[in-house]
Amino acid sequence: xxxxxxxxxxxxxxxxxxxxxxxxxxxxxxxxxxxxxxxxxxxxxxxxxxxxxxxxxxxxxxxxxxxxxxxxxxxxxxxxxxxxxxxxxxxxxxxxxxxxxxxxxxxxxxxx
Amino acid sequence: xxxxxxxxxxxxxxxxxxxxxxxxxxxxxxxxxxxxxxxxxxxxxxxxxxxxxxxxxxxxxxxxxxxxxxxxxxxxxxxxxxxxxxxxxxxxxxxxxxxxxxxxxxxxxxxx
Numbered sequence: 001x002x003x004x005x006x007x008x009x010x011x012x013x014x015x016x017x018x019x020x021x022x023x024x025x026x027x028x029x030x031x032x033x034x035x036x037x038x039x040x041x042x043x044x045x046x047x048x049x050x051x052x053x054x055x056x057x058x059x060x061x062x063x064x065x066x067x068x069x070x071x072x073x074x075x076x077x078x079x080x081x082x083x084x085x086x087x088x089x090x091x092x093x094x095x096x097x098x099x100x101x102x103x104x105x106x107x108x109x110x111x112x
Numbered sequence: 113x114x115x116x117x118x119x120x121x122x123x124x125x126x127x128x129x130x131x132x133x134x135x136x137x138x139x140x141x142x143x144x145x146x147x148x149x150x151x152x153x154x155x156x157x158x159x160x161x162x163x164x165x166x167x168x169x170x171x172x173x174x175x176x177x178x179x180x181x182x183x184x185x186x187x188x189x190x191x192x193x194x195x196x197x198x199x200x201x202x203x204x205x206x207x208x209x210x211x212x213x214x215x216x217x218x219x220x221x222x223x224x
Contacts, residue, residue, distance in 0.1 A: 043202045043215025044155070100213060102155035
């Protein structure tokens, strides 16, 4: 099963670009990479998903190198409201079914 | 938007009580999941279901059971609540595999 490793915490300032890198050395051929965001006392919220190269939506960009052993979530011009925990997940197949395994996540603190 | 509704936001129960946590989704999703979240331990999968009347154990099923009599409803049951089951419980649903999970807002359960 592919395990993910990401920094425990990061600090940034308003207006800066934030890049959070996740390692997943044992990713399987058919696994997608998905990122979630979680605010205190709320459930995680889907941000972005990708398989290879680059994916961009209105919230973030996801960069995945050719070997897919890592990925980088990029948040452009963060604001205070981006302070949250960010989870990197890789699809887990167990007994023919897929399920998500959450790691500890990266706690991002954005300062004024 | 998909909505996942958890019946209670906060719940206080006594040790030994039988506790029911209800979760309802409104988008005809096949897959539903129960996680618990504890400080320092992240989200841990308790049980999941890929079809009506079908259930699979997650990583920490001990002390819990589930029921899925209808597609839209997935219930988590604590047969005899204990203080170590004090936690935030999160329900999620998805249309298939491990893509695009939608989480509920969570139920913070305290067992006294």
